[in-house]
Amino acid sequence: MSYFESLEKAVNYIENHLTDEIDLSIIAKEAGYSLYHFHRIFKGIIGDSMKDYITKRRVTEAAKDLASSNQSIIDIAIKYGYSSREAFTRAFERVYGRNPSVVKRDGLLYFVRQPMTTDYMMFEYQKRKEGLQPLIRKLPKREIIGKKWTVKTDGSNLQDIPLLWHNWHKNKEWMKIKNIKHEDECMGICIHSNTDTFDYMIGHEVYSVKEIPDEMILHQLAPSYYAVFKTIGPITESVQKTWDYIYSIWLYDSSYQHAGLDDIEYYYNYQGELCADLYLPIKK
Numbered sequence: 001m002s003y004f005e006s007l008e009k010a011v012n013y014i015e016n017h018l019t020d021e022i023d024l025s026i027i028a029k030e031a032g033y034s035l036y037h038f039h040r041i042f043k044g045i046i047g048d049s050m051k052d053y054i055t056k057r058r059v060t061e062a063a064k065d066l067a068s069s070n071q072s073i074i075d076i077a078i079k080y081g082y083s084s085r086e087a088f089t090r091a092f093e094r095v096y097g098r099n100p101s102v103v104k105r106d107g108l109l110y111f112v113r114q115p116m117t118t119d120y121m122m123f124e125y126q127k128r129k130e131g132l133q134p135l136i137r138k139l140p141k142r143e144i145i146g147k148k149w150t151v152k153t154d155g156s157n158l159q160d161i162p163l164l165w166h167n168w169h170k171n172k173e174w175m176k177i178k179n180i181k182h183e184d185e186c187m188g189i190c191i192h193s194n195t196d197t198f199d200y201m202i203g204h205e206v207y208s209v210k211e212i213p214d215e216m217i218l219h220q221l222a223p224s225y226y227a228v229f230k231t232i233g234p235i236t237e238s239v240q241k242t243w244d245y246i247y248s249i250w251l252y253d254s255s256y257q258h259a260g261l262d263d264i265e266y267y268y269n270y271q272g273e274l275c276a277d278l279y280l281p282i283k284k
Contacts, residue, residue, distance in 0.1 A: 006031035056113035097159035110162030120233025146203015188265035
C-alpha cells in the first residue's frame with residue numbers, strides 16, 4: 001500500500017468514527033503501519049498529528065452543528081466525546097478562537113479542518129518534496145471596490161479572515177457593487193503593512209468607480225509582476241498553508257524579492273469546487 005492509500009484509509013476511518021472514542025493504534029493498524037511509524041507519516045503529509053487532526057475535525061463539525069441546528073451546546077459536546085460543557089468550551093475556544101455560545105448565537109461558521117482528500121495530500125507532498133513552481137505574470141493597475149477590516153498578525157487573523165468571508169457571503173455583499181469586471185472572481189487582498197496589524201479587503205475589480213456603496217471603499221492595486229500559486233483541496237487549509245510555504249520556503253530559495261505591494265487571493269469555482277490563486281508581488 002502506498003503512503004497515500006494508507007493516509008486515505010486513516011482519514012476515512014476517522015470520518016466514520018468522529019463521534020466515537022478513537023484508538024490511534026487502530027488507525028495505524030488500519031493503515032498498515034506501527035503507530036510510531038504512521039504518526040510520522042501522517043504528521044509529515046497532513047501537517048497535524050493524528051490527535052490534533054481529530055480534534056480539529058470534531059471542532060469543525062461541532063461548529064457546523066452550533067451554527068445551523070437547534071441542538072444544545074451540552075448535547076453537541078457529548079456527541080463529539082466531551083464529558084462536560086466546560087471541557088468542550090476549553091477545547092473549542094483553543095481551536096476555533098471563539099466561545100461556542102457566541103458561535104451558536106451569531107452563526108459564526110468557518111472550517112478549521114475539512115476532511116483531507118487524496119489530491120490535497122499529494123499537493124502537500126509535492127510542496128515538501130519538489131516545491132511549487134509558480135507562473136510569473138505582469139498585471140496592470142486595477143481598481144477594487146469592497147469592504148476592509150484591520151486584523152492582527154498574531155495568528156488570530158487565521159480565524160478572523162474566514163469569518164469575514166462567511167459574513168460576506170451570508171450578507172451577499174457583492175450584490176451591492178456595480179460594474180463588476182469578473183462576476184465569477186472575488187478577491188481577498190492583504191494590504192501591505194510593516195506593523196503588527198494589516199488591513200484585509202474583500203471585493204471585486206470594477207470597470208467604473210463612480211458608484212461606491214455605503215460602508216465600502218475603493219482600493220487601487222499598483223501594476224506589478226506576480227508569482228502566481230494555485231491551491232488544491234480544502235480551501236481554508238490550502239490557502240493558509242500555501243502562504244506559509246511561499247513566505248517560509250519559496251521566497252527564501254528563489255531569486256525574487258517581495259515587491260512591497262499587496263498580496264492577493266483570487267477565489268473562483270472550478271468544476272464545482274472553490275479554488276484560489278495566490279498572487280505574490282515580486283521584483284528581481
